[in-house]
Amino acid sequence: MKLGVVGVGYVGLVTGACLAEAGNHVICVDSDADKIHGLRDGVIPIYECGLEEIVRRTAKAGRLHFTTDLNDAVAQSDVIFLAVGTPMAEDGSANLYGVYAVARELGNVLTEYRIIVMKSTVPVGTHEALTRIIRSKTTAPFDYVSNPEFLKEGAAVEDFMHPDRVIIGTTSQKARDVMTELYKPFMRKSKRLICMDPASAEMTKYAANGMLATRISFMNEISRLCEETGADAELVRQGLGSDGRIGSAFLFPGIGFGGSCFPKDIRALIHTGRTNGVDMPLAEAVWKVNAAARTRFADRVIAHFKGRESHAVLGVWGLAFKANTDDVRESPAVYCVQRFIKAGLQVRAYDPQAGPAAAAVLGAGLELCQDAHGALEGCDALCVLTDWQEFRTPDLEAIRAALRAPVVFDGRDLYDPQSMARAGFQYYAVGRPSGSGDHAGQGKASACAVSGRVPPEEPC
Ligand SMILES: NC(=O)c1ccc[n+]([C@@H]2O[C@H](COP(=O)([O-])OP(=O)(O)OC[C@H]3O[C@@H](n4cnc5c(N)ncnc54)[C@H](O)[C@@H]3O)[C@@H](O)[C@H]2O)c1
Structure with a gap:
């Protein structure tokens, strides 16, 4: 044709x-x-x-x-x-x-x-x-x-x-x-x-993105509760996703969804509701929970450096809104880096594909590095913001050697808290036991749970 x-x-x-x-x-x-x-x-x-x-x-x-x-x-x-x-x-x-x-x-x-x-x-x-x-x-x-x-x-x-x-x-x-x-x-x-009919087709697209975004925000809300109660969001995710009626897609806790679709489509859905006299409280909540996820994570990282922001250097892995793309539109990673820079932290960042696009948004405040380990040289912590495959099985010894302090903030829940504690890291993830061994392991992540982790599925 x-x-x-x-x-x-x-x-x-x-x-x-x-x-x-x-x-x-x-x-x-x-x-x-x-x-x-x-x-x-x-x-x-x-x-x-x-x-x-x-x-x-x-x-x-x-x-x-x-x-x-x-x-x-x-x-x-x-x-x-x-x-x-x-x-x-x-x-x-x-x-x-x-x-x-x-x-x-x-x-x-x-x-x-x-x-x-x-x-x-x-x-x-x-x-x-x-x-x-x-x-x-x-x-x-x-x-x-x-x-x-x-x-x-x-x-x-x-x-x-x-x-x-x-x-x-x-x-x-x-x-x-x-x-x-x-x-x-x-x-x-x-x-x-x-x-x-065309109207139903138009609505189907918004309903699909709305549903997927809702799953992510729901899981992030549950993770927040896990943090307060000692449950491990990763184990909860596995238990929840294994229910055949629910399925495992779009249930990964983290710093929330971004990209060129979910954020704008949720807002447009709310707007369409408003112009048609229909309240959309669920879509409103999805938006609110998503915004809170990234804000809370950035707050936590910045609080760690309180009082020494001007001397602190943060190594960042990942700038794209999700893995396997160079797209940084509405990227939660870019939001976090903007907050870090504004707080006075020096940021050295690496992304396998999105570096130039992110640098165009973030400007001179960002020091772009050519590889993952190079980004950690002389840093006071590692902050993982995008779930690229190459970040998922890191060389913990090399990370420790490169960092000035063994601190990891994991915005994508890629690692096992127990392994991180054993390797001597202060490890902060989303909805998971955090710290340097004292609290780590409360959620008793099994070896099988760790090795059986499937790669996160990402929004469009
Ligand atoms: N990106 C995704 O993953 C995705 C997935 C599903 C649906 N969508 C939807 O598809 C649409 C396009 O998204 P995208 O991410 O490909 O957008 P994009 O911004 O990557 O591309 C849009 C292109 O349209 C061109 N353009 C704008 N006005 C034009 C004009 N008058 N004449 C000719 N070209 C023009 C722009 O130069 C640009 O190259 C959006 O509605 C989006 O919501 C996107």
């Missing part, structure tokens, strides 16, 4: 590349000329596992093209995907400026029947506004499909190639048939292509 993708960010580039990989001819359009020129030269603007190879391969095969000219893409495509950003507006609503702008531009260049597919996350009812905008500019026929994206950054290619479900929201049988055909190569294992 001949396809256009408007907006070449995390969603648009993955969508375009994966659709081209499946044999389609795809033209990707972005208003950012530098990004497009870079992509034409083979420069991939984001870090996403497996993406670079697919972009290179499909571009070389002549199935993936990049342009700034929307007209060109619309003229040559049967189906046009929209994947521009919908960031959080000041009042918490989804800022639809980008999607409205593209709808106007589309209306201006549409001369023949096309299927317009919305991949961006947009509030319920947006399909009506967009249809109106396009109709006001053209008499050409078109069908509208709400096809929300559920990929997770860090596993985006895998998620797109093997979706556990695809939602098709449209009133047009023709568009439904085309979309079913288009997704067929990706549905060989999962047959869950669910068709519904």
Whole structure:
């Protein structure tokens, strides 16, 4: 099929590349000329596992093209995907400026029947506004499909190639048939292509992110209680997640969720409730608990250095909002580092991918290091803020040797308190026994519990 993708960010580039990989001819359009020129030269603007190879391969095969000219893409495509950003507006609503702008531009260049597919996350009812905008500019026929994206950054290619479900929201049988055909190569294992009306499709995306964010905040609330009662949140998590009715995903305690989706989508959900006269107390609480998780963690680290902030050096592991991405949008790690710097601490940080993006946000206050152990040289503590795989089995002896004091703050609960105490560390985690051996082990983490720990699953 001949396809256009408007907006070449995390969603648009993955969508375009994966659709081209499946044999389609795809033209990707972005208003950012530098990004497009870079992509034409083979420069991939984001870090996403497996993406670079697919972009290179499909571009070389002549199935993936990049342009700034929307007209060109619309003229040559049967189906046009929209994947521009919908960031959080000041009042918490989804800022639809980008999607409205593209709808106007589309209306201006549409001369023949096309299927317009919305991949961006947009509030319920947006399909009506967009249809109106396009109709006001053209008499050409078109069908509208709400096809929300559920990929997770860090596993985006895998998620797109093997979706556990695809939602098709449209009133047009023709568009439904085309979309079913288009997704067929990706549905060989999962047959869950669910068709519904556009409003329900729009709402499904917010409900999904709301539910996942709720699980994280619920677990963080339980962790807070664990800290006060001597229970170990990691053991509680295992016990809770092994209940088949509950499942283990999105139950990892820590410094809360971030990224470009959960925070803005929760706020937008609350805003949609407000504009429709519906209170959303649960979504409000999810937001509040999430904000408290990062604040409390940063407070705890800063309190440790009270009175000696100007001499203290903190080694930080992780700046991305979660592992396997270079995305620092709404990153709890970046929030914590901002607080540390503001409190007067000197910060040396390392992230496998997100260093440059974080440095652009954090400015001169951050000393960026090239490797994990280099970031600890001469530091008074290690602070783990992102759950990258390479931080999960650390060389404790090397950490001790590099640090001026054996202190570890673990915002992602990656380590076992007993092992840390045995290695002589003062260890502070979230919802777990803390300290230097005196309290550590209250929660009696078994060796099996430690070695059986599965890698944390992260929000998109
Ligand atoms: N990032 C994720 O993991 C994820 C997952 C699921 C859904 N979503 C949703 O998908 C949408 C896109 O998210 P993203 O993270 O890919 O955004 P992004 O910010 O990474 O990319 C958006 C792109 O759109 C381009 N753009 C903006 N206005 C444009 C215009 N008028 N014409 C052409 N290009 C334009 C920007 O230059 C940018 O390259 C959002 O609604 C988001 O909520 C994101």
